[in-house]
Amino acid sequence: MRGYYYQQNDVPPAPWQVPPDPKRPPRRDRGVLVPFLCVLAVLLGLVILLCVALYRLSDIDSEANFHQEEWREPDSWESQQTTEVTAKTTVERAPTGDGTTLTIVPAGAEAPHSFQQIYQENISSIVSIWGTASDGMAFGTGVVMTENGYIITNAHVIEGCSEVEVCLQNEETYPALLVGYDVQTDLAVLKVGASGLTPAQFGDSSALQVGDTVLAIGNPLGEELRGTMTDGIISAINRDVYVDGYTMVLLQTTAALNSGNSGGALINDHGQVIGITNLKMESYDSTVEGLGFAIPTSTVKTVVDELIAHGVVTGRxxxxxxxxxxxxxxxxxxxxxxxxxxxxxxxxxxxxxxxxxxxxxxxxxxxxxxxxxxxxxxxxxxxxxxxxxxxxxxxxxxxxxxxxxxxxxx
CATH class of the missing domain: 2.30.42.10 (PDZ domain)
Structure with missing residues (x-):
């Protein structure tokens, strides 16, 4: 945010600074008029300076009050955050232990895909997640994992919800059961009673390098903008990010992410999902751009396999x-x-x-x-x-x- 500044109004020149009009004939009688004009000019100048000073004082006071209110804002915000209690997640549970696991496919040797091709390869695998919570509706994105209805999303998308629905790109909507969720890694697995879904292909995040091109597909800011794709690069690998008492090891990207992208796909240039988007760096007092984060598939596979097998992550x-x-x-x-x-x-x-x-x-x-x-x-x-x-x-x-x-x- 910009600091205090004062934009001074244009002050008209004093009468003695106005150049003579070349078209005006010179006045002949100046004996009495000149002293009078000088006195008038001095008085007018003093009035102008007084008005400017009063205006500046008023503007400074107003700006100071604004910054005082802004300075108090973070304290109030932090207090609300630290005293907030997350409601219990009561979504009906799905059976576990059917042997399903997440398959990671190495990238092929073919040339990188075009952005248009990557979008067409993945858009049918991106779904909308709607959750019903005690304090309103939750909204996010999910990625189809299997043809028979396993969906990956973020834990914070469904946390505190009592019911969850999944909406496909073709507008078909299904009630979802909760297979399991893990707060520490911010991952959740849902199950819908559908078949013939289009699963995404998941790639190996450990093969990424800083500078690699990536794209994000999700539903930023709600249903009206669903299926939005943004592009960027991998700007850091294995970035430690401290969130809600846990340290997450994440991919950092410049691809634009916003509220609603949570649980969406971060995709490499071969059209493979290599991360599940979950965070965007924000600041209450300055602009932050190009600092998005995603859970790498190396973590996703370990956690998702545990959730499908047991409903929880054990061994911690x-x-x-x-x-x-x-x-x-x-x-x-x-x-x-x-x-x-x-x-x-x-x-x-x-x-x-x-x-x-x-x-x-x-x-x-x-x-x-x-x-x-x-x-x-x-x-x-x-x-x-x-x-x-x-x-x-x-x-x-x-x-x-x-x-x-x-x-x-x-």
Missing amino acids: PTIGITVMTVEADGEGEPAGVRVDSIRPGSDADGKLQVGDIIVEANGVKVSVTDDLMAVKDSLEAGDVLSLRLWRDGVWLERDVALVEQYTLET
């Missing part, structure tokens, strides 16, 4: 807390990792408190968050972490069992 033990590295304060409080939040339903709930400083886990010194994560990652769900911690000037010992992460999300 968690303590159920968020922590932050802190330094010793010089007054007795030790260095370590401070507990910032505790997930209800975890074994840590009721044993740890916000503000506890963990300094040791299973006999290993904990100085930074990576120390604690390294100990946790060496264990499985059900294993116990023996923690030494500092709370309000007292040393305590607490045993906390690890739980499967999905149990805290569903």
Whole structure:
């Protein structure tokens, strides 16, 4: 956003600055008139300067008030975000474990496809997702995975919904069952009772390089703009992006993405889906363009196969807390990792408190968050972490069992 500036109005020249009109004959009697005109000119100049000064003062006050309101805006926005509680997702579940997996096809040796060809190859595989939630309607995009009705989209598209519908490009609409969703990777799989659908071909995201041409197809800003294609390049690979308490490893692209593109396809120059679009970088105080993100198919395959097999992603033990590295304060409080939040339903709930400083886990010194994560990652769900911690000037010992992460999300 542009900072304060003042656009000064044009000020008419003072009478003594007006050049004489060459067509006007010179005045002969100047003895009395000249002093009078000089006094009049000085008074007129003072009036003009006073008006300009008052105008500037009013404009400055107005601009200052505007920036004060704008400065308060982020605090209000952050407060709403941190206190918002996501409603439970109650979409009817589909059966799992039918053996279906996502197939990744290596890119061929043929020449890159034209943009027109890529659009025709993929548009029938792009669907609209409508969700009914307690606070309104959710809208997004999905990609057809199989001919018999498996659809991939983003977890945040269907999160908090009680019902979901899938609309094909030919306007056919089907109620969808939820196979499973995973908040950490922002992926979800739906199932519709249809056959003869056109599945997309999924390519290998690990073969991408920065600078590769990509296209995005989705439904930006709603139903009226569905099936929109935008182009760009891969601008970064394996970009760590921290979202909602999780670090996602994503593809970064310059292809234009907007609200409604969530769950859509990022496609390589051979017409293969190599990512599921899910994020766009935004800022409340400046313009951000060309910073979109997609989940790479290397992640999509792992998660989607787990969801179809089990309905959840297993094998992710968690303590159920968020922590932050802190330094010793010089007054007795030790260095370590401070507990910032505790997930209800975890074994840590009721044993740890916000503000506890963990300094040791299973006999290993904990100085930074990576120390604690390294100990946790060496264990499985059900294993116990023996923690030494500092709370309000007292040393305590607490045993906390690890739980499967999905149990805290569903």
